Amino acid sequence: MMNRESIVKALREKGIKLTPQRLAIIEVLIERNDDHPGAGVIYREARKKIRRISLSTVYATLGEFSRRGIIKTLQFDQMENRYEGNLAEHVNLICKGCGKIIDYEAPISLDPAKVAKKTGFQMLDSRLEYYGYCRDCAGRPKGKRDKILL
Amino acid sequence: MMNRESIVKALREKGIKLTPQRLAIIEVLIERNDDHPGAGVIYREARKKIRRISLSTVYATLGEFSRRGIIKTLQFDQMENRYEGNLAEHVNLICKGCGKIIDYEAPISLDPAKVAKKTGFQMLDSRLEYYGYCRDCAGRPKGKRDKILL
DNA sequence: AGCTAATCTGGAATGATTCTGAATTGTATA
């Protein structure tokens, strides 16, 4: 999961063309998996790998991958959206100071069947996040550590 | 919690002036609590209550309340942000078809102490969401029920 | 009643994302 071969295979199976742009984006997503990079970072990193790639393509590709369930999009509005290849259910710990996003494995068990029975809601994707301060930012003086407002 | 008196009291205590605009916004938030309304809805509803209020004020007020911990902001980028007064930890079930947001009470317990010990991360606010289809939208034919892309 | 910092306002600015339509290219097929 989240290695070049498996992704390339997934793309072939879904009939998505393999282009240099897409391969570059995939590489960035793999290399920076822990960072949960945004479109800007992905664009700049991908540019180092191949001669030509446009921001439009980056957005189109990330949208396509996300829609196909190959990656996951974390949406924000005061901050670039962030993308991750870790599709396993996990909690993202998001630092309000520096925007760092840390994966936290935890068996969060909402039983889809129970939820459906109670509310009629059919669960598909989850978004489990906690906002707070990472080790580094928790250290800094209170006044000057907020970047994300919330 | 989430009644006019308690909120007004909270504002007075925090030294936030009571203006007609703010009171109107508070009333909307209370009346439409279940809807998790966006800034647009809040603006239009508030306009029915008082002669003059601008969208700028609605945004400023919601931002202020959110920052002060009086309400909570749910951030999106393909959809207006949504606001809620239910500060208790709960899961929001978000319908990808119609955008409806349903509160779901569930004892999702990540132990802050344990997380801090493991990762150094200091948890403050949570955002627990599941995306899927509400009872109504789950019924409709697959092709024509998606509004939220993700 | 007067003072003043806080608040409100309409309009302009922002900025991430989406859209557009023409040019390019990956891949299936012969």
Add this chain to the structure above:
DNA sequence: TATACAATTCAGAATCATTCCAGATTAGCT
């Protein structure tokens, strides 16, 4: 290996929720 064409890429324009601005108004205090 060449051909065909739908898929993909591209630069630039458009979108639109949100934020910023600077001047006008006002809540709450003395």
